Amino acid sequence: MFHYYLTYKPFNTLCQFTPEGPGDQTLADLGFDFPPDVYPVGRLDKDSEGLLLLSNDNALKTRYLDPKSKTPKTYWAQLEGEVTRDALAALCAGVTLSDKGKSWRTLPARAARIDEPQLPARNPPIRFRKEIPTSWIELTIVEGKNRQVRRMTAAVGFPTLRLVRAAIGPLRLNGLRPSEVRSIPRPPLA
Secondary structure (H helix, E strand, C coil): CCCEEEEEECCCECCCCCCCCCCCECHHHHCCCCCCCCEECCCCCCCCEEEEEEECCHHHHHHHHCHHHCCCEEEEEEEECCCCHHHHHHHHHCCEEEECCEEEECCCCEEEEECCCCCCCCCCCCCCCCCCCEEEEEEEECCCCCCHHHHHHHHCCCCEEEEEEEEECCEECCCCCECCEEECCCCCCC
């Protein structure tokens, strides 16, 4: 029997069931009794939060994670500074990133400035500096390289302070609260 769950992965929680060290919070700490063969479909960094799909349906996992499927992932990012049109245009066109001596250009994305989304307070809150404003963007990418959104915003001069995944393909955060888990029917293939 296949199982499908959506959860809001909280900030400072590993996207796995086993801690890496003492005091690590994991998906096991969400207080939900997942079947033993259910795992996350994709990852969110410990310092990112938001929508996470978990399932034991390997065909669905493969479809959502296969780079050829170009499953869109939408993020809300709070940036340090007032994001500019030029920075948004650069994100849309794709930016050059490098890692371990290799450089690549991100695929075109959708990026737009948004009003601050209605989100639960983060614990701990982001650092606040009175003299440096922040702005929010919605960024949709079809890749999923390590820390890609954070690296993209930094590359255009606006470091990410808070990162929330709002959607994966057709699945949306839709009022989920941190640590909340919902059982859902099989999602459509992205």
